Amino acid sequence: QKEVEQDPGPLSVPEGAIVSLNCTYSNSAFQYFMWYRQYSRKGPELLMYTYSSGNKEDGRFTAQVDKSSKYISLFIRDSQPSDSATYLCAMSVYGNNRLAFGKGNQVVVIP
Amino acid sequence: DAGITQSPRHKVTETGTPVTLRCHQTENHRYMYWYRQDPGHGLRLIHYSYGVKDTDKGEVSDGYSVSRSKTEDFLLTLESATSSQTSVYFCAISESRTGQGDTQYFGPGTRLTVL
Numbered sequence: 001q002k003e004v005e006q007d008p009g010p011l012s013v014p015e016g017a018i019v020s021l022n023c024t025y026s027n028s029a030f031q032y033f034m035w036y037r038q039y040s041r042k043g044p045e046l047l048m049y050t051y052s053s054g055n056k057e058d059g060r061f062t063a064q065v066d067k068s069s070k071y072i073s074l075f076i077r078d079s080q081p082s083d084s085a086t087y088l089c090a091m092s093v094y095g096n097n098r099l100a101f102g103k104g105n106q107v108v109v110i111p
Numbered sequence: 112d113a114g115i116t117q118s119p120r121h122k123v124t125e126t127g128t129p130v131t132l133r134c135h136q137t138e139n140h141r142y143m144y145w146y147r148q149d150p151g152h153g154l155r156l157i158h159y160s161y162g163v164k165d166t167d168k169g170e171v172s173d174g175y176s177v178s179r180s181k182t183e184d185f186l187l188t189l190e191s192a193t194s195s196q197t198s199v200y201f202c203a204i205s206e207s208r209t210g211q212g213d214t215q216y217f218g219p220g221t222r223l224t225v226l
Contacts, residue, residue, distance in 0.1 A: 034214065044216035045202055097142055097161065097205065099215060103153035
């Protein structure tokens with residue numbers, strides 16, 4: 001079993017819809033959780049960063065962490081065509097400088 | 112942008128030839144990483160560095176070597192390129208201050224094709 005599981009999609013939604021992405025993980029020691037966005041032929045860029053459990057909101061983006069279920073989510077409200085990208089989850093253990101990544105989930109927002 | 116450049120951005124080479132990819136940062140971050148990204152596999156860590164001349168292996172290090180003689184530069188070398196090393200290579204950096212998670216910032220990538 002991989003440490004981090006992420007459904008690769010692709011996920012197609014109409015413009016304005018809510019996009020819901022998630023990752024599950026097996027290592028209960030993970031404490032830091034990140035979402036990266038990667039446009040085609042570009043490097044991943046950090047989108048959201050969360051420590052431990054709870055929610056974090058930044059504009060149209062909300063990240064949720066449920067450590068009891070080993071499950072993290074990313075929600076995109078009022079999705080735009082510019083949100084079309086691959087979204088990767090990543091997580092790490094305190095004091096460990098290596099990230100465990102999901103394989104990425106491709107999202108297509110249709111105008 | 113996180114102040115990371117990679118060179119070359121694209122390269123086509125032949126099997127058996129040596130190849131060196133360069134990552135350059137202007138952030139003075141301590142940690143630097145090399146990943147490869149392939150369909151169906153996602154990002155996989157090749158090697159990383161936690162300081163000048165301090166490096167360690169990642170999960171897919173076979174066939175690759177690295178060097179870091181200056182804080183700002185991290186080189187990835189394929190001693191004898193094989194077709195299985197055709198991939199997109201990303202460099203990443205991290206400050207990794209004590210008490211904070213390892214947030215990494217990525218470069219633009221190098222597309223390598225080995226014929």
